[in-house]
Amino acid sequence: MIRIDRIRKLFPTREGEVEALRDVSLHVAAGEFVAIVGASGCGKSTLLRMIAGLIPPSSGQVLLDGSPVTAPRAETAMVFQAATLLPWADVLRNVTFPLRLMKQAGAGTEARARALLATAGLTGFERRLPRELSGGMQQRVAICRALLQEPRVLLMDEPFGALDALTREEMSLELLRIWQGREMAVVFVTHSIPEAVLLADRVVVMSPRPGRVAEVIEIDLPRPRSFEQEALPAFQAAAQRIRALIYGGRLPRAA
Ligand SMILES: Nc1ncnc2c1ncn2[C@@H]1O[C@H](COP(=O)(O)OP(=O)(O)OP(=O)(O)O)[C@@H](O)[C@H]1O
Ligand SMILES: [Mg+2]
DSSP, X not given: OEEEEEEEEXXXXXXXXXXXXXXXXXXXXXXXXXXXXXXXXXXHHHHHHHHTTSSOOSEEEEEXXXXXXXXXXXXXXXXXXXXXXXXXXXXXXXXXXXXXXXXXXXXTHHHHHHHHHHHTTOTTOTTOOGGGSOHHHHHHHHHHHHHHTOOSEEEEESTTTTSOHHHHXXXXXXXXXXXXXXXXXEEEEOSOHHHHHHHOSEEEEEETTTBEEEEEEEOOOOSSOOGGGGGSHHHXXXXXXXXXXXXXXXXXXOO
8 A cells, every 4th residue: 555665865954965865665555554663863753654645756756546645635634742732723623623724624524523532531621722732732732633524644743752650551552443444554653662562453663774674573563452462472572672673773874
């Protein structure tokens, strides 16, 4: 469904060009859950923005169902590293905004939005403005907004980074429940290795400067997943392998 084909990304800066990504290729099947991990600055957000059609690759291409992604698409939704809510619109209007913008809001839209907000623990906050919420609550609103679009591709850039540990665990299980109920490919960037292993079918480990795919690790754990699985040898082995790749100094450095 998503095919990333030998992309390279150069950013012009005052000190010359920065090579953010080099020769990155990846395939994500329909309905697959892929996590991306790697050190800060290795190009995870850049990669996600290119899949979303927000920035173009310098060379190579991103294909969605075989056609090049050159602009944002209705079937793709993104949750950014920091919540990006409309400051003047209340929670409910923020969540329904993309559907209203695309003229896809219907009779059931508000009820579905309220139900999603309820699962995110935001019942009673529907009429609040973003500035009246905590950072974690704002991020939960942004997640609800993405899910309401029922995207075929959900791109999430460290969506739980601003949440406390407990909410983070609840939200990741909730995300899995929602994902299991529909055909939705998820590309999920995280700094948390256990989170990546818990959620994903495959974990893509990226190496820094320039960002490349170091290794793709299959997570062979039954679904539905639960935190009890963290004790399983398969979980530990996958997490250990990822840790070794990221921190073990065994990442291939580009010349
Ligand atoms: N608009 C830009 N202009 C110049 N350089 C950029 C731009 N965006 C990203 N970069 C550079 O590209 C590289 C990758 O950045 P990116 O934000 O994709 O990393 P990341 O893996 O998401 O990091 P983090 O984990 O800290 O969010 C970095 O070296 C960054 O400085
Ligand atoms: Mg980032």
